[in-house]
Amino acid sequence: MKKLLAITLALVLIVALAACAKEKDNGGDVTTDDFKVGIILIGDENEGYTYSHIEGIRLAVAALGLSESQLILKYDIPEDEKCYDTAVDLAEQGCKVIFANSFGHESYLIQASKEYPDIQFVHATGQSAARENLPNFSNHFTRIFEARYVSGVVAGMKLKELMDDGLVDDPHVGYVGAYPYAEVVSGYTAFFLGVRSIVPEAYMDVIYTNSWFDMTAEAEAANTLMARGCVILSQHADSTGAPGAVEDANKGGKPVYIVGYNVSMLNVAPNAALTSPTNVWEVNYETIIDLVMKGEPVPKDIATGYAEGGVAITALGNSVAEGTAARVEEIIAAIKSGALHVFATNTWTVGGEELESYDQSWGFEGTELIWDGRFNESYVISASLFDIRIDGITEL
Amino acid sequence: MKQKLKEHKEPFVRIAKRVKIEWWKAWGIRGIALVGALLVCAAIIYAVVALNPLQVYKAMFEGAFGTNKRLWVTIRDMMMLLCIGVGLAPAFKMRFWNIGAEGQILAGAIASAACMIYLGTLPGILLLLVMFLCSAVAGGLWGLFPGVFKAKWNTNETLFTLMMNYIALQLVAFFVALWENPRGSNKVGIINPNTRAGWFPPLFGQDYALNVILVLALAAIMFLYLKYSKQGYEIAVVGESENTARYAGIRVPSVVIRTMTISGAVCGIAGFLVVSGASHTISISSAGGRGFTAIIVAWLAKFNTFVMILIAGLLVFLEKGAIEIASRFDLNNFVSQMIMGILLFFIIGCEFFIQYELKFRDKKHKEAQA
Numbered sequence: 001m002k003k004l005l006a007i008t009l010a011l012v013l014i015v016a017l018a019a020c021a022k023e024k025d026n027g028g029d030v031t032t033d034d035f036k037v038g039i040i041l042i043g044d045e046n047e048g049y050t051y052s053h054i055e056g057i058r059l060a061v062a063a064l065g066l067s068e069s070q071l072i073l074k075y076d077i078p079e080d081e082k083c084y085d086t087a088v089d090l091a092e093q094g095c096k097v098i099f100a101n102s103f104g105h106e107s108y109l110i111q112a113s114k115e116y117p118d119i120q121f122v123h124a125t126g127q128s129a130a131r132e133n134l135p136n137f138s139n140h141f142t143r144i145f146e147a148r149y150v151s152g153v154v155a156g157m158k159l160k161e162l163m164d165d166g167l168v169d170d171p172h173v174g175y176v177g178a179y180p181y182a183e184v185v186s187g188y189t190a191f192f193l194g195v196r197s198i199v200p201e202a203y204m205d206v207i208y209t210n211s212w213f214d215m216t217a218e219a220e221a222a223n224t225l226m227a228r229g230c231v232i233l234s235q236h237a238d239s240t241g242a243p244g245a246v247e248d249a250n251k252g253g254k255p256v257y258i259v260g261y262n263v264s265m266l267n268v269a270p271n272a273a274l275t276s277p278t279n280v281w282e283v284n285y286e287t288i289i290d291l292v293m294k295g296e297p298v299p300k301d302i303a304t305g306y307a308e309g310g311v312a313i314t315a316l317g318n319s320v321a322e323g324t325a326a327r328v329e330e331i332i333a334a335i336k337s338g339a340l341h342v343f344a345t346n347t348w349t350v351g352g353e354e355l356e357s358y359d360q361s362w363g364f365e366g367t368e369l370i371w372d373g374r375f376n377e378s379y380v381i382s383a384s385l386f387d388i389r390i391d392g393i394t395e396l
Numbered sequence: 397m398k399q400k401l402k403e404h405k406e407p408f409v410r411i412a413k414r415v416k417i418e419w420w421k422a423w424g425i426r427g428i429a430l431v432g433a434l435l436v437c438a439a440i441i442y443a444v445v446a447l448n449p450l451q452v453y454k455a456m457f458e459g460a461f462g463t464n465k466r467l468w469v470t471i472r473d474m475m476m477l478l479c480i481g482v483g484l485a486p487a488f489k490m491r492f493w494n495i496g497a498e499g500q501i502l503a504g505a506i507a508s509a510a511c512m513i514y515l516g517t518l519p520g521i522l523l524l525l526v527m528f529l530c531s532a533v534a535g536g537l538w539g540l541f542p543g544v545f546k547a548k549w550n551t552n553e554t555l556f557t558l559m560m561n562y563i564a565l566q567l568v569a570f571f572v573a574l575w576e577n578p579r580g581s582n583k584v585g586i587i588n589p590n591t592r593a594g595w596f597p598p599l600f601g602q603d604y605a606l607n608v609i610l611v612l613a614l615a616a617i618m619f620l621y622l623k624y625s626k627q628g629y630e631i632a633v634v635g636e637s638e639n640t641a642r643y644a645g646i647r648v649p650s651v652v653i654r655t656m657t658i659s660g661a662v663c664g665i666a667g668f669l670v671v672s673g674a675s676h677t678i679s680i681s682s683a684g685g686r687g688f689t690a691i692i693v694a695w696l697a698k699f700n701t702f703v704m705i706l707i708a709g710l711l712v713f714l715e716k717g718a719i720e721i722a723s724r725f726d727l728n729n730f731v732s733q734m735i736m737g738i739l740l741f742f743i744i745g746c747e748f749f750i751q752y753e754l755k756f757r758d759k760k761h762k763e764a765q766a
Contacts, residue, residue: 044722075722079583080682081675085469086719092463107586107677127578181581210582362579 037061037071037289038090040083040109042102044075047213048262049238053101053124056281063286064293079104087112091119097292099124099285102212103183113137120292124281125183127363127383129300138298140284141382143305145190146335147277148234149342151259151313152194153331154274154324155232158257159199161321162231167255173204174225176235176242178212180395182361186377186384187236190342191259191277192393195232197347205230206395215241222246224396226256234259243269257319264314276314283310301382306335343375348390361385411752422750429746433739440734445727452721456735459720460713470709470716472604475611476669477708478701480690482611482618483662485699486655487539488691489622491635496542496557498687499564500660503538504531504667506564506571509678512587512594512671513575523594527668535664536657538564543656547649553656561687568680575678586676596673607673614662619701631655663687696743714739 039057043050054073061071072093074086083105090098091112097120100109106126113121113136122138123129129139155173162168173195177184192204205225209217218241222233226249235242238261246258247269258269260276283304291298304310316324334340345354358375359368364385369376377386389395438449460470480497487494507530515523542556577585588594599605622628630651633641641648670682689711697703718732 073723073726074719076719078681078684080677080679080684085465088465089463089469092465103581104583104585107589111586111589179582181578 035066035070035293036093036095037066038074038087038093038095038098039072040074040077040086040090040098040100040105042077042079042105043213043238047238048240049212050075050101052262052279053281056279056283057099057285059282060285060289063282064289066289077105079108081108083108084111087121088115091116095119097122097289099288101125110134110137120288120298122288122298124284125383127182127381127385130381131363133300135297138288138300138302139382140288140302141378141384142279142281142284142310143303143378144277144279144311145186145342145377145384145386146305147279147311147313148187148190149194150328150331150335151234151275151277152191152196153198153327154194154313154316154320155191155234155257155259156195156198156202157321157324157327158274158319159195159202159232162255163199168231170229170231171199171202172229172231173202174222174228174230174233175204175206176218176221176225176233176237177206177208178237179210180208182384182387184208184236185389186386188234188393189348189386189388189390191234192390193342193347196392203392204394206393208395209237211237213238215239218242219245222258223249226254231256232259233257235261238262240265240268243273247272260314266315266317270317271319273317274320275316278312278314280310280312283308303378303382305378306332341374343377343386345370345373345375348392350388350390352391355388358388361387406757408757410755412755414751414753417750425746425749426743429742430739433742436742437735437738440738441731445725445731447725452725455721455724456713456717459718459724460716462720466716468602468604470712472607472674473712473715474705474708475604475607476666476674477686477690477693477712478615478704479611479666479669480663480686481693481697481704481708482615482701483535483659483666484690484694485618485659485701485704486622486628486631487659488694489635489699490631490652490655492543492546492652492656492659493554494539494542494557494656494659495554495688495691496538496560496660497663497666497690498683498685499557499561500535500538500663501667501670501683501687502561502564502568503660504535504664505671505678505682506568506667507531507534507664508594508668508671509571509575509584509587512676516588516591516593518593520593520597524596524672527594527672528665531664531668531671532661533664535667536661538664539656539658539660540653543653543660546656547652565680568678568682572679584677584679587671587678588676594672595676604673607669610665610669610673614665615701615704618662622699627651627654692740692744696747710739711736 041050041053045051045054057071072090072095077083077086079102083100087098087109099122101124103125106123106128109121109123110128110132113134117136120136122140125141126139129137159171163171175188177188188206195202205228207221207224209221211217218237218239222242222245225233233242233246243258243260243265246256249256250272257272257274259274262276262278264276265273284302287302288298331340355370357368358370359366361369367380369380369385375386377384441447441449441452461467484494484497508527511527511530515526538560542553542560545551545556546553572582572584575584576582596606630646633644633646634648634651638648671678675682693704693707696707714736721727721732
């Protein structure tokens with residue numbers, strides 16, 4: 001029996017080594033292969049945030065005339081050493097540019113980028129590229145707060161309609177957030193400011209789920225918020241848990257509505273969903289891959305908003321208030337032209353006072369972020385730095 | 397009619413315990429199970445996604461062993477599972493159902509991460525040694541508690557060790573919040589990315605050579621300890637029958653406590669491997685279910701450390717292969733989980749046919765009766 005085991009083990013090893021040897025023969029092909037793009041994804045197409053990345057990079061690769069076989073997608077890669085393993089694996093497969101899409105992937109991508117100086121690594125949502133200052137590591141993100149503001153306007157108009165109709169008298173808004181840091185704080189604040197531009201007396205509660213994707217926790221948070229009296233909800237978490245819960249309550253006769261995230265929630269919540277702010281990742285991917293193909297340097301930080309087509313809101317649901325579409329067009333035009341700034345300091349206060357200076361964003365202490373009468377979000381770096389808790393919002 | 401009812405009918409098939417089975421028969425059954433599993437997987441793959449199953453298997457193989465780097469990652473993860481399996485072996489041999497490896501790994505991982513963060517300035521070797529000891533102590537403590545409770549008050553160790561997992565999980569959540577970077581993100585990120593303090597140094601040009609050396613050494617020591625030491629013999633006797641052990645003058649409580657501490661300590665060392673030798677961070681998924689997977693490893697290997705290498709290899713191979721086929725054929729991870737499930741079903745299921753044999757109704761015998 002022992003002998004048989006030894007033989008089996010030996011066989012496994014031999015075949016393994018043979019496979020290694022074979023790969024070396026293929027080495028020539030890998031280098032002559034035109035151009036390969038690799039991407040490390042936190043989830044798969046069943047999860048809205050990753051789905052929008054997959055769509056984006058597929059469109060970008062097609063637009064640049066690359067074939068589908070030149071794009072290698074790695075699904076369900078967690079935020080640990082597997083991310084580093086995968087980055088190295090993609091590098092060994094001959095990818096010239098390697099992306100990763102989740103916040104926690106960043107330090108592993110940086111580790112790999114130090115070992116493969118000839119390959120460009122680009123991380124979405126991270127905030128370290130400027131600080132690390134590596135020649136082959138960049139961050140990219142969208143100015144998603146612009147789309148969140150616009151979705152807030154949609155929500156605000158619905159809230160106003162409900163109040164005008166006498167269905168609601170307390171303008172209570174709720175938000176299901178993932179983690180209590182700048183990316184989420186920036187997002188909910190932008191949404192809230194959008195709502196308040198229509199209903200000035202609105203106020204908001206935020207519940208954190210401490211997960212990017214947790215169907216049950218998101219549904220539970222939505223139910224808690226509705227039980228507290230919230231009538232308009234939104235989310236910065238990636239499942240359909242919250243929209244599902246709100247749809248159920250809506251069907252039960254409650255006047256409650258929700259703004260989703262990433263993808264249209266109309267199939268999950270046909271009555272309750274108003275719209276979803278979404279990232280149009282294709283824009284960033286196309287820009288970056290194009291630069292790498294041309295052999296030009298990739299900027300340390302790339303952030304695209306409405307002006308470049310990097311963000312959008314999904315199709316409006318049937319439940320939106322009258323005149324919403326026209327209002328949305330106006331607001332988007334104003335953001336594009338620079339007439340409207342989401343974080344203009346005269347629209348929000350902290351402790352009852354307008355801020356004139358802020359240099360305490362976590363990790364960027366000492367960097368002044370307020371000038372020209374606004375908080376300059378996604379300006380110093382591509383990722384969010386707005387981590388100020390403003391009046392009118394309560395984190396539960 | 398009446399007569400027919402009276403007649404005692406022998407069942408078509410009945411099950412009988414085998415007295416003994418030749419080794420070639422046992423391994424033959426296992427071989428047939430493996431081939432059967434592969435055939436069923438192939439049929440399902442072809443039926444569901446119309447892909448050539450051979451190509452899928454080839455892709456799985458390349459995913460695990462296709463390049464030098466992949467081979468080493470596979471070896472690294474195999475060693476991790478083996479280490480936990482080695483930790484579980486003494487407890488299971490004593491019939492102490494330690495399903496708390498997950499928590500013991502996390503306890504060791506917290507200790508290692510704490511050393512990396514607070515003692516990062518110590519010289520390299522010394523720091524690694526301190527981390528090794530701290531993680532063994534932390535894991536040992538996590539094993540000691542259920543051991544003491546079992547020995548003193550005969551608490552149910554299955555529940556106790558399981559619940560210790562959740563305590564460890566909450567502790568990790570606490571420390572992640574304490575050490576998080578950036579604040580609020582609930583992630584610690586890579587610890588000491590620039591100084592690499594507390595990371596396993598590369599040996600012979602291989603990042604993971606130290607993992608292999610450490611785990612194989614542990615496995616060899618555990619093998620000798622269980623097979624040839626007096627304590628190892630005590631564990632076997634307590635496992636077979638506590639009364640016999642007591643009759644032979646073995647102090648059962650102290651054997652239970654000692655063995656559980658050792659079991660926890662080795663699992664704690666696995667936590668050290670996770671933090672220092674692989675991920676260089678800590679999160680609530682640091683153990684990642686490996687504490688449970690290792691139970692399968694230990695059981696299937698019947699606690700033989702060397703067979704464990706083989707089983708651990710098979711499981712890690714399946715995991716790595718899964719990632720590759722998801723990427724190459726655009727199947728998502730569920731397909732690989734199906735394959736894993738089918739394989740494990742057959743492999744674990746075939747043990748039944750090794751323990752028992754099916755006796756079919758004897759035709760001749762029946763005719764003779766008639």
